Each structure stands twice: as structure tokens, then as C-alpha cells.
Amino acid sequence: MTITAYIFGIVSALLSLWLVIELLRRGRLRERHAVWWLGAGIFAVIAGIFPETVVWTAGLLGIEVPINLVFFVSLAVLVIVCLQHSAELTLLEARTRVLAERIALLELRERQNSGTGGSADDLTLGS
Numbered sequence: 001m002t003i004t005a006y007i008f009g010i011v012s013a014l015l016s017l018w019l020v021i022e023l024l025r026r027g028r029l030r031e032r033h034a035v036w037w038l039g040a041g042i043f044a045v046i047a048g049i050f051p052e053t054v055v056w057t058a059g060l061l062g063i064e065v066p067i068n069l070v071f072f073v074s075l076a077v078l079v080i081v082c083l084q085h086s087a088e089l090t091l092l093e094a095r096t097r098v099l100a101e102r103i104a105l106l107e108l109r110e111r112q113n114s115g116t117g118g119s120a121d122d123l124t125l126g127s
Contacts, residue, residue: 001051009048017041033084040077 020037023029029037047054047070058066 006048006051009051010045013041013044013048017045033081036077036081036084040074043073 017038020029020034020041024031024034054066054069058064058069061069063069063072
């Protein structure tokens with residue numbers, strides 16, 4: 001590995017770790033989402049500073065090409081993040097549906113109490 005590639009790897013890893021910390025600090029990234037990104041950033045910094053650890057770990061796991069370990073770990077982190085976001089999206093969609101139903105019922109009840117009548121068929125979003 002050339003010294004340029006070595007320095008580039010370390011600087012890139014530190015920059016990505018700094019970005020995650022900065023997003024956390026500014027409140028743009030929640031802690032539970034940042035866990036995997038912080039882990040990946042720390043892994044990248046360690047791999048950048050001590051590239052022999054990747055070679056050693058790959059050998060320990062029986063992986064012949066160390067970069068394949070890096071790709072596998074990167075892909076695993078991305079899959080975990082996607083699964084986490086999918087689970088949260090499913091929960092938010094369910095909550096949104098329940099909230100919309102409650103609002104519709106409140107609007108219907110309000111129309112019935114105000115004497116304008118109306119039925120569930122009269123309800124439209126935003127009216």
C-alpha cells in the first residue's frame with residue numbers, strides 16, 4: 001500500500017466518523033440510527049490505521065482476500081440499517097393510518113354536533 005493510499009484511507013475514515021458525530025451533535029441524526037454508522041466509522045478508522053487487522057481478521061475467518069471482508073461488513077451494516085428503517089417505516093405508517101382515522105372520526109363527530117349533519121361519505125382530507 002502506498003503512503004498516499006494509507007493517508008487517504010485514514011482521512012476518509014476520520015471524515016466519515018466526524019460527519020456522523022456532527023449530525024448527532026446538531027440533532028440531524030438520532031442516536032439509535034447512529035449506532036451502526038458509528039460502528040462502521042470506528043471500524044473504518046481502525047482498518048485505516050492498522051490495515052494488518054483486516055488481513056488478520058480475514059485470515060481468522062478463512063477469507064482469502066481481505067477486501068472481501070471489508071465489502072461483507074459494509075454490506076451487512078447497510079442491510080441492518082435498511083431493515084431498521086423498514087421496521088420504523090412500517091410502524092410510522094400504521095401510526096399515521098390510526099391518526100388519520102381518529103381525525104376523520106373527530107371531524108365527523110364535530111359536524112354531527114354542530115348540526116350540519118354529514119356522514120362518513122362527506123369527509124374529505126383538508127375540509
